[in-house]
Amino acid sequence: MLAKSALYVVATPIGNLRDISLRALDVLASVDVIAAEHTQTARHLLTVHSITTRIVALHQHNEAVVAEKIIALLATEKTVALVTDAGTPGISDPGAILVDQVRSQGYSVIPIPGANAAVCALSAAGMVHPHFLFYGFLPNKTVGRKRELGTLKSQSCILIFYEAPHRILDCVADMIEVFGAQRQLTIARELTKLFETIHVCALGDALAWLQADTNQQKGEFVLLLSGAEAVDKGIISEQAEHALKLLLADLPLKQAVKLAAEITGENKNTLYKLALVLKESQESSLKETVILPEV
Ligand code: SAM
Numbered sequence: 338m339l340a341k342s343a344l345y346v347v348a349t350p351i352g353n354l355r356d357i358s359l360r361a362l363d364v365l366a367s368v369d370v371i372a373a374e375h376t377q378t379a380r381h382l383l384t385v386h387s388i389t390t391r392i393v394a395l396h397q398h399n400e401a402v403v404a405e406k407i408i409a410l411l412a413t414e415k416t417v418a419l420v421t422d423a424g425t426p427g428i429s430d431p432g433a434i435l436v437d438q439v440r441s442q443g444y445s446v447i448p449i450p451g452a453n454a455a456v457c458a459l460s461a462a463g464m465v466h467p468h469f470l471f472y473g474f475l476p477n478k479t480v481g482r483k484r485e486l487g488t489l490k491s492q493s494c495i496l497i498f499y500e501a502p503h504r505i506l507d508c509v510a511d512m513i514e515v516f517g518a519q520r521q522l523t524i525a526r527e528l529t530k531l532f533e534t535i536h537v538c539a540l541g542d543a544l545a546w547l548q549a550d551t552n553q554q555k556g557e558f559v560l561l562l563s564g565a566e567a568v569d570k571g572i573i574s575e576q577a578e579h580a581l582k583l584l585l586a587d588l589p590l591k592q593a594v595k596l597a598a599e600i601t602g603e604n605k606n607t608l609y610k611l612a613l614v615l616k617e618s619q620e621s622s623l624k625e626t627v628i629l630p631e632v
Contacts (some may be wrong), residue, residue, distance in 0.1 A: 339367050340447065342411045344439045345418040346432060348425040348451025351557075352529035353601065354385050361449045364387055369415040372407060374431060376421045389528060397431045404438040413442045418449075425453045429473040429499055455497045457527035458559035461535050466564060468494035477504065479511055479620045486515040493564040493573060500558040509543050515524065521563040527556040565614045573611060577601040581608055585615060 345364045350356040365371060366388045372395035373379030379392050387550075395403040407417050419426050419435060426432030436446050455471050470492055477481045489496055500508050510521070518541025526534045534553065538546055540562065547553050580601050584593035594612050598605040 339364065339416045340445055341414045341416065343416050343445040343447050343485055344407065344411065344436070345416065345449055346426050346436060346448050347418045347420050347449040347451065349379075349382055349420050349423060350529065351423045351452045352527065352533075354382060355387070356384075356452050356529055358451050359450065361451055362388070364449055365390060366401065366419070367416070368418040370407075370410060371418045371420060372403060372421075372435070374421040379420055382420075390418075393449060395431060395435065400434045401438075402429050404435045407435060408439060408442050408444070410436070411439065411442070417589065423452070423454070423561065426452055428471075452529070453555070454499065454525075454528060454559050454583075457528050458523065458535070458561055459497065461496070462495075462523040462525065462537065462561050463561060464495050464521070464523065464561060466493070466495050469497055469561075470494050471497045474499050474501075475508060475514050479507060482511050483515055486511060489616070490515060491565050491611075493578065493611075495564055496562040498560045499563070500560055502555050502558070504552055505558055506544065506547060507545060507561070509540075512560075513540055513544065516562065518542075519566070523561040525561065526553065528559070530556070532556060568612060573607055574601065577603040577608065578611065581612060582615060585612060585630040590616060 345368060347364055349360050349361070359404070365383065365386075371379060371383075371390050371392045372389040373392050374394075374396050376394050381391075393403065393406075395407075408452060410417055410591065419431065421430040424430065427436065430439065440446050451573045454568060454629050470489070472489070477487055477500055495497055507560060509522070518539060520540045522540045522543045524534070524536045524538075524543065524547070526532070526536075532552070532555075536553075537615060577597060581593060584596050588596070594605060594608045597608050
């Protein structure tokens with residue numbers, strides 16, 4: 338039984354069409370309308386599961402306009418499901434604008450959980466750090482990409498990126514330049530599909546591995562990069578990292594580390610290593626700041 342006047346946000350498979358929950362199928366079969374990123378992709382999935390519900394297109398270029406039409410449907414007690422081409426709507430995909438508008442009009446938004454490429458990759462990567470930062474797609478061009486990567490350099494948690502096949506080599510090359518060769522990279526390609534590959538290596542070896550077999554450059558990618566070294570070696574509390582950042586802003590490095598260790602009880606060596614990483618990333622982002630000449 339569906340709720341009246343509700344928007345269901347339904348996760349769909351990221352490859353294998355059987356990776357969809359029974360509840361998702363029930364909802365897709367029962368709603369009045371399905372809003373889909375590409376109607377053909379949605380129709381293919383629905384046909385496999387013998388579902389004939391009406392589909393309308395909702396993508397990043399018409400989301401705000403279609404949202405108004407969907408709200409008009411909800412006003413007449415109809416139910417609507419939102420799906421994207423793959424995985425969970427709103428995650429590097431359309432959905433947030435529609436959900437926001439529906440919610441602000443007072444209608445229910447009901448998530449139906451399921452596949453997501455980032456979480457799927459993380460579950461099979463075996464990276465032990467308890468935290469991760471999902472970044473999604475980096476900028477397309479090297480300058481912007483390296484700038485963004487620079488801002489992530491001091492992050493201690495696992496960094497998760499989405500990448501397209503035509504940018505995979507450039508992206509990995511930029512990562513090596515920004516983070517050095519030592520970090521661990523997990524390359525998760527074509528998850529749940531025929532050529533699924535999950536390869537774990539040192540970041541410095543990743544480019545050669547990709548270049549050795551052009552097949553490994555094809556398909557869809559999730560990249561998972563281990564975090565800043567100081568934290569890899571002994572997990573540091575967020576509170577200690579925060580204290581260190583504040584102290585580093587006003588004090589010389591050694592003094593900041595000593596005080597941070599006294600205040601937080603954190604290991605001095607670990608804090609020292611982290612302070613070096615923080616300083617380095619601060620300096621590299623300063624170097625990239627363009628100072629315009631005065632006229
Ligand atoms: N909403 C989706 C989700 O929940 O994961 C993400 C959609 S985003 C437009 C598409 C990107 O997700 C791809 O470029 C790729 O980086 C990643 N992706 C999607 N399916 C994948 C798969 N089967 N294997 C590896 N990465 C995948």
